[in-house]
Amino acid sequence: MMGLPTGWTLCEIGDVLEPVQKTGKHDEDRTIRYVDISSIDNRCNRISAPKQMRLADAPSRARQKICTGDVLFSTVRPYLRNIARVDPSLDGEIASTGFAVLRGSFGIDPRYLYYKTVSHDFVSALTGEQYGVSYPAVKEEQVKAQPLELPPTEEQRRIADCIESLFDEIDQGVESLRAARRGIEQYRQSLLKAAFEGRLTADWRLRNLDKTENGRSLFARIRKQREQSYQTALVNWRDAIDFWYSSGERGKKPPKPKKLREYPPELVDLQIALPQLPSSWIWSYLGWCSTGPEYGTSAKSSEHGDVPVIRMGNLQDGRIDWENLVYTSDRTEIERYLLNAGDVLFNRTNSPELVGKSAIYRGERRALFAGYLVRVNQIADIAFGPYVAYFLNSLVARKHGNAVKTDGVNQSNINGTKLQHYPFPFCAIAEQVEIIRILDDRLGAAERLKKEIDANLALADAFRQSVLKQAFSGKLVRQNPNDEPASILLERISAEKT
DSSP states (O other), X not given: OTTOOTTOEEEEGGGGBOOOOBOOSTTTTOEEEEEOGGGXXXXXXXXXXXXXXXXXXXXXXXXXXXXXXXXXXXXXXXXXXXXXXXXXXXXXXXXXXXXXXXXXXXXXXXXXHHHHHTSHHHHHHHHTTOBOSSSOBOOHHHHHTSEEEEOOHHHHHHHHHHHHHHHHHHHHHHHHHHHHHHHHHHHHHHHHHHHTTTOTTHHHHHHOGGGXXXXXXXXXXXXXXXXXXXXXHHHHHHHHHHHHHHTXXXXXXXXXXOOOOOOOSSOXXXXXXXXXXXXXXXXXXXXXXXSOOEEOBOSOOBSSOSEEEEOGGGEXXXXXXXXXXXXXXXXXXXXXXOOOTTOEEEEOEEOTTTTTOEEEOOOSSOOEEBTTEEEOOBOTTTOOHHHHHHHHTSHHHHHHHHHHOEEOSSOEEOOHXXXXXXEEEEOOHHHHHHHHHXXXXXXXXXXXXXXXHHHHHHHHHHHHHHHHHHHTTTOSSOXXXXXXXXXXXXXXXXXXXX
């Protein structure tokens, strides 16, 4: 109790809880609203999506009867903070045994209990006690064994009132920040839409008529440059073969370039409507600007190694996120899948809302790419990497991807063949350079603003935790010497339990 204010006492959470009734299947036709871990919105710590079903159809974990004010604390992966209070609309409903249901005894303000469970110190302590690797969890007894700084009942109420008032102010600011963040994403998509409809460079075309082409000559040039790219690859391969033989056939024999696949000049069987393009642009297949898709390494990676392996989680908003990396030291894999500056990576397998995102590798550091990603292998004389990456993250590309993806259990897939059949807006290289310049400039400014917003959101969360720290050290509100001491409250709760 050292350091606690006068009238407070230190106990365990379990010392101030009421038992929670379990339910059986005796009332099988009853319609319930079932609260499991997926029902919790852990961003705002609310029950947002309870499932309505017959009790007879409920899973075996649907056992705990919940009441208004109960605190639900997920014992599975506690660091995810799936914590919520039960509001009156769910009084008498059923929760999963994956929760520790914390129901305060008489004299315990349920809000005070709730704010304790969402504090960083409480969650961190339990995260340190979790067991299991693939399914880390804590036991309900561990949750109930956590220390609780217990003030008098009236002070609990004053503390909870003060926290609610301060959090309401923080929430208003946070919602404004999140609205601004959503506005940035809308701006981003609006800018990409204008870029790939030719509106972003309309003035540039008027000033640079000598650098544009009509659709027919543009397509003829694309075919010619594609064939030249293949012939250059053959020459390089023959040189590599000669060197391999002259070196005593050391190492792996260089593979011969695959013959480039032909595509129809005009798009067929599209499932979405495409916007009209300027006369100097054409819609055709993405495959015309590629030597063929290439899947990444399927070799196992680890937390340590010589070269990082880019995975689908590292593709963020058209760029490579260099956090949460895995590595490999396999020389053969490194040689085969090493990225080159300008490579475009496409996420072929992910959740339905994330499959199809892409990013440009700008040569930041040596890296490989993993098997759930596809390297587009675009031909730079036809389409620059940033131009391809920006388009694949545009709304029209995402709509097409949603129309052609193959859906599985919680995952969708867009293979390399489907990627090559994406509709793609071809234009002159000089105009692509201008589009990239404008997008880099404007989207770079938007990205800097988004980072500033994220920093302020982090500050808001830190302020919340600061409020909670003061609350549970007795520094948020004044003590009233006339309040009944918490030690007497604890004795009464213990006597009632006995």
